[in-house]
Amino acid sequence: MIEYPYIGNALLFFFIVSLIGYALYNITRRKGKPEPGKEIIYACGEDMQPEELNIPPETFYEYLIDLFRVKKLRRLHSGVLNDYLLWVLAGTLAAIAALMIFG
Amino acid sequence: MIAYIAAVVIAAAGLYAVLMKDNVIKKIIGLSLFSNGIHLFLISLGYREGGIAPIMQGLDFMRFSSMAVDPLPQALVLTSIVINLSVSAVGLSIAILLYREFRTLDVRKIREVRG
Amino acid sequence: MAYGFLPIGVMLATAFLIPIASLKSDRHAKHVATAGMILSLILTATMVPEIFSSGRLVFQIEGWPAPFGISIVLDTLSITLVFLSILVSLLVVVFSYKYVKERRTKYYSLISLSLVGTLGMLVAGDLFNMFVYLEVLSVSSYALVAFNKDRPAIESGIKYLIIGSLGTSLVLLGISFLYGLTGSLNLADVSIKLLSVPGAAAGLAIGLIISGMAVKAGLMPFHAWLPDSYQSSPSPISAIFSGVTANAGIYAIMRIGFISLMSHQALLGLLLFFGLLSMVAGAFLALVQSNLKRLLGYSSISQMGYIAMSIALGTPFGVSAGMLHMINQAFIKGLLFLSTAFIVYRTKTDNIYEISGNFRFHPVVAYSFLIGSLSLVGVPLFNGFVSKWMIYMATLEVSPVLTVISLMVTVITLAYILKAFYLIFLGNAKPDPDAGILPLSMKIPIIILSAIIVAMGIFPELSIKLSVMMFSDLDRFAYIGDVLK
Numbered sequence: 218m219i220e221y222p223y224i225g226n227a228l229l230f231f232f233i234v235s236l237i238g239y240a241l242y243n244i245t246r247r248k249g250k251p252e253p254g255k256e257i258i259y260a261c262g263e264d265m266q267p268e269e270l271n272i273p274p275e276t277f278y279e280y281l282i283d284l285f286r287v288k289k290l291r292r293l294h295s296g297v298l299n300d301y302l303l304w305v306l307a308g309t310l311a312a313i314a315a316l317m318i319f320g
Numbered sequence: 321m322i323a324y325i326a327a328v329v330i331a332a333a334g335l336y337a338v339l340m341k342d343n344v345i346k347k348i349i350g351l352s353l354f355s356n357g358i359h360l361f362l363i364s365l366g367y368r369e370g371g372i373a374p375i376m377q378g379l380d381f382m383r384f385s386s387m388a389v390d391p392l393p394q395a396l397v398l399t400s401i402v403i404n405l406s407v408s409a410v411g412l413s414i415a416i417l418l419y420r421e422f423r424t425l426d427v428r429k430i431r432e433v434r435g
Numbered sequence: 436m437a438y439g440f441l442p443i444g445v446m447l448a449t450a451f452l453i454p455i456a457s458l459k460s461d462r463h464a465k466h467v468a469t470a471g472m473i474l475s476l477i478l479t480a481t482m483v484p485e486i487f488s489s490g491r492l493v494f495q496i497e498g499w500p501a502p503f504g505i506s507i508v509l510d511t512l513s514i515t516l517v518f519l520s521i522l523v524s525l526l527v528v529v530f531s532y533k534y535v536k537e538r539r540t541k542y543y544s545l546i547s548l549s550l551v552g553t554l555g556m557l558v559a560g561d562l563f564n565m566f567v568y569l570e571v572l573s574v575s576s577y578a579l580v581a582f583n584k585d586r587p588a589i590e591s592g593i594k595y596l597i598i599g600s601l602g603t604s605l606v607l608l609g610i611s612f613l614y615g616l617t618g619s620l621n622l623a624d625v626s627i628k629l630l631s632v633p634g635a636a637a638g639l640a641i642g643l644i645i646s647g648m649a650v651k652a653g654l655m656p657f658h659a660w661l662p663d664s665y666q667s668s669p670s671p672i673s674a675i676f677s678g679v680t681a682n683a684g685i686y687a688i689m690r691i692g693f694i695s696l697m698s699h700q701a702l703l704g705l706l707l708f709f710g711l712l713s714m715v716a717g718a719f720l721a722l723v724q725s726n727l728k729r730l731l732g733y734s735s736i737s738q739m740g741y742i743a744m745s746i747a748l749g750t751p752f753g754v755s756a757g758m759l760h761m762i763n764q765a766f767i768k769g770l771l772f773l774s775t776a777f778i779v780y781r782t783k784t785d786n787i788y789e790i791s792g793n794f795r796f797h798p799v800v801a802y803s804f805l806i807g808s809l810s811l812v813g814v815p816l817f818n819g820f821v822s823k824w825m826i827y828m829a830t831l832e833v834s835p836v837l838t839v840i841s842l843m844v845t846v847i848t849l850a851y852i853l854k855a856f857y858l859i860f861l862g863n864a865k866p867d868p869d870a871g872i873l874p875l876s877m878k879i880p881i882i883i884l885s886a887i888i889v890a891m892g893i894f895p896e897l898s899i900k901l902s903v904m905m906f907s908d909l910d911r912f913a914y915i916g917d918v919l920k
Contacts, residue, residue, distance in 0.1 A: 228893060231815060278722060278850055287719045294659065294720075296434030298347075298427040298594050301659035302339050305601055308656030309646040312705055316638030316645075319701035331608075338601060344593060351600045358604060362611040393614065396563055400607060403570045410577050411596050417581070417589045433587045433594075433663045 323364035331357025344418060344425045348411045355404045359397045366390025437494035439482065439507045442475040442517060443554045449475075450547035457540040465532055468543035472525040472550070479518050486514050491908070491917045493560070501919045502624040506560030508918060510908040512758065515901060516557050516686055519762055523678040523769050524550045526880035527671045530773050533874045534671055534780055542582065542669075548575040549675065553683045560918055562610050562620045565687060569606065569651065573599050576680060580668045591663035598660045602650030609643030613695075616640065623918035626695040626911060638701065644691055645702070652684025653739045655713035662720075665732030666785075670776030673728055677735040677772065678765035685742055685761060693909045699749075706747035711840065713740030718847040722854075727775055727785045730855055731768070734811070737844065738764045744841075745826045748833050751906050756825035759902035763810070763818045763891070770807040770884040774800050777877055778859060787858040799873055801860045803881045808852040810888050813845055818891035821898060 282288060293300075334357055337350025366389050374391035376384055415425065422430055449471025457464045486492055491510040495501060509517075528546060535542050552572025559565040577599065581592030614620060616636055617628035629637050650657040665673045692702045717737030724730040742764070745757030775785070777800050782790045810817035813824070823845065830837035891898050908914070 278847075281847075282719070282723060285719055287723055290716060290720060291723055294434060294662070296431030298430075298597060299339060299342070301594065301598055302601060304656045304659060305598060305646070305650060306335075306339065308649070308709075309605060309643065311656075312646045312649075313639055313642035315705045315708075316642040316701050317635040318638075319704065338597065344597075347597050351597065351604065354601075354604050355607070358608050358611060361608075362614070365611065365615045392620075393611075396611075396614075396620075399563070399567060403567065403574075406574055407570070407577075407596070407600050410574055411593070411600070414577070414581050414589060414592045414596060417584060418593055421586050421589055430590050430593075433590050433666060 323360060323367065327357050327361035327364065329357075330360060333357075342427050344415050344427060345412075347427070348408055348415065351411070352404060352408055355400065359400060362393045362397050362400075366393040437496050437507055439492060439494040439509045439558060440496070441478050442521065443551055443558070445471055445475045445478060446547055446551045446554060450544050450551060453544045453547065454540055461539040464539045464543045465528065468528050468547055469525065471547060472521055472528060475550075475554075476518070476521045476525060479514065479521060482509065483514055483518070486511060487904075491913070493918050493920075502619055502621050505564055506621060506623075506918055507558050508560035508914075509558055510914075510917075511901070512686070512690075512905040512908045513557050515762065515905060516682060517554055519765050520550065520553050520557070520679040520682070523765055524675055526769065526883060527674050527773070530674075530776065530877055530880045531669075531671045532876035534776060534877070535669065538582075541578075545575045545579050545582075546672075546675065549579065549680070553679050556683045556687060560622055562613065562622055562625065562691075565691075566603070566606055566610055569648075569683075569687070570603055572680060572683065573603055573651070576664075576676065579672050580664045582669055582672070583667065585667075587663075587667040591660070591667035595660040595664045598657075599650060602647045602657065604647075605643050605650075606647030609640045609647065612636070612640035612643065621918070622691070622694055623915040626697075626915060627919075629695055630697060637696070641692065641696060641702070642705075645688055645705070648684050648687040648691070649709065650684075651680065652688060652743075653681050653713070653736050654709040654743055655716060655736070655740065656709070658713065658717075658736050661736055662729045662732040665735070666726055666729040670728065670772060670779050673731070674769045674772035674776070677731070677768040681735060681739055682761050682765055685739065685746075688743075689746060689909060694911050694914050697911070703747045703749050706743050710740045710743030710745075710747055711837075713737065714744060714844050715740070715840065718844045718851070721851040722847060724851075725786055725788055727778070727787050727855060727859070728772075730787070730851060731771055731775065734771075734848070734851065735764075735768055737848065738768070738811075741823075741826060741841070741844075744837065745829060748829055748837075750829060750832060751903070752825065752832065753829035754909065755899075755902035755906040756822060756829045758905045759825060759898055760822035762898070762902075763822045763888075766884055766888055766891070767807050767810050767819055770803055770881065770888060771811070773877075773881050773884065774804040774807065777873070777881070780877075787855055790859055797873060799878060800881065803885045804856060804860065806885045806888055808856050810892070811852055812849045816889070816892045818888050818895070818898065820892060821895040825899070825902075 331354050334350045334353030334355070337353060338347050341347055341350065368389050371389040372387050374388040418430070419425055424430070449468060452471070453464050453467050456467045482492065486509055491508065494507040496505040496507065499505070524546060528543065531542065549572055552568045552575060555568025556565050556572065559568060577592060577596045580595050581588050610620070613625055616632045617625050619625055619628060646657065653661045665676060668676065688706070692699060696702055713736050717733045717740055721730050721733035721737065724733060738760070742757045742760050745753050745760060748754070777797070778790065779785050781797070784790060806817065810819035813819045827838055827841060830841055
């Protein structure tokens with residue numbers, strides 16, 4: 218297409234598509250005055266306050282944290298210096314073994 | 321040969337002190353010991369049986385270079401001793417601050433930053 | 436004349452001029468530091484055209500010829516990282532004008548010394564020179580971590596000191612083995628003489644050096660000091676640690692590993708293992724953090740894992756992708772840490788559960804943190820996209836499993852950085868009495884970094900070409916030929 222020195226075709230496509238997206242976003246925004254009854258949070262008929270509905274974001278990833286045992290990994294970083302030094306030593310021995318045997 | 325064995329023993333003692341001891345001061349001493357073991361190893365790499373000190377004293381060049389021990393490791397070790405000195409100085413001053421704040425030098429008890 | 440040493444010389448002079456200029460009062464420490472860094476930057480920029488045209492500049496200190504004297508090697512990789520380091524340090528120093536109010540002499544002097552150490556490591560052609568500058572960098576970093584002198588800072592300082600000193604002692608052990616095996620300390624000379632040495636002995640020495648340098652770089656089993664140090668050091672210093680210091684560690688691994696070993700299959704496998712481990716574990720550990728700077732520290736470990744994994748692929752595409760990610764990561768993490776520094780300066784806490792709703796009050800910082808986050812994840816139009824895309828394509832050539840793992844880790848990256856952004860900036864706002872006050876000295880580095888990130892994302896051809904040029908500098912035979920003439 219157009220041959221500019223530093224702007225490639227990808228950038229032009231990105232720009233055009235983002236313009237289309239912005240136009241669509243503006244077209245479908247709410248017009249008109251909000252009625253007083255429409256602002257209440259819908260909770261299937263129950264009476265919920267706004268604070269209860271703010272779920273902390275990390276509950277979304279609880280299953281991943283349980284699958285990969287991240288809490289245990291976090292407890293492993295216990296703050297004890299000797300453990301950290303033993304990890305360095307273990308990593309060094311592993312590196313030396315790998316390079317001596319295979320290389 | 322004895323020098324190499326001594327270097328390994330000193331370095332092993334230093335490594336043991338760094339890894340296994342719980343007192344911060346002992347760990348810093350262990351770091352010094354470990355470095356000194358490496359320095360001894362480095363110097364004895366340049367040793368030559370029956371060699372003279374590498375200071376030119378009026379001998380001609382060919383005889384001197386066949387009799388002198390290697391001066392390069394000695395220069396490296398001098399540099400490294402100075403570096404080790406500065407690391408120990410910084411380490412001991414941080415250890416002083418550590419004792420003032422925590423009232424203990426036990427590494428197993430200084431665990432506030434974790435996770 | 437070894438004018439390749441001039442940036443280092445200027446920074447060294449700055450580091451020792453700052454205490455002299457501050458004898459009466461330390462108002463002028465920051466000006467001396469800034470002036471020294473700008474001068475160093477200009478000197479580096481004057482050397483850049485010559486290096487791009489002729490490939491590699493090799494200087495010998497005092498004219499002693501190559502295997503016996505000390506060489507200073509400036510090729511595209513070195514000069515790019517030198518320029519990057521000085522630029523990031525300069526922006527951090529400008530940011531610290533209003534951030535650091537007491538003991539400024541020591542602060543700016545230590546930053547200059549750490550920059551001296553980094554630059555020395557990047558341009559050294561001699562193994563022992565690299566070790567000495569590594570120690571200079573390390574000791575000034577130990578002092579910088581413990582700068583605040585409160586309980587977390589001292590604890591992190593002593594832990595960093597002991598772990599880091601163990602690492603550099605391992606480097607010294609490896610260098611002494613190399614000297615015993617080959618009789619020389621020049622990197623090019625060692626790589627020639629290492630061919631006639633049994634492979635296991637060479638592997639032992641190189642393994643020790645790589646492990647020691649990996650402590651500095653922040654790869655996984657050696658990373659334990661990193662989150663604590665990033666958490667407890669002054670926030671602009673964390674920007675230097677992640678952008679400048681860790682890059683020097685990875686550079687040393689690349690340079691020593693690729694040039695001294697003839698067949699580096701074992702080394703690549705080792706780096707791949709460490710890289711994958713750092714990438715995955717760093718990202719997951721960042722997901723459960725409540726301290727913002729610690730979260731960014733684990734994020735740095737994860738990004739270093741990306742770089743190590745990408746370099747361990749061995750293909751030209753892979754290694755250039757890793758190098759480009761190294762450069763991009765410096766800018767991204769610099770921007771994120773400087774924005775964090777402003778948030779900490781404003782709200783006096785770094786626990787993300789205690790602050791919220793800052794978007795309305797500090798839009799510049801919020802947008803810059805947003806730009807940094809999007810770039811970290813790899814959204815197009817920012818420079819993180821370029822390097823991450825190259826990493827995905829490079830891993831696709833070698834093994835699609837790696838691509839899948841990289842993509843999953845990117846999703847986790849999005850999770851934790853978006854969590855941080857949401858909790859700090861969006862949400863219900865706490866009333867902040869002096870809202871909207873962003874000192875100019877803090878605004879300029881943040882805006883410059885954001886502009887660089889967006890510019891590198893919109894015009895990526897330059898950085899891609901640069902990374903390919905940088906890869907060709909790791910070619911063993913060209914390096915030996917240029918240094919030993």
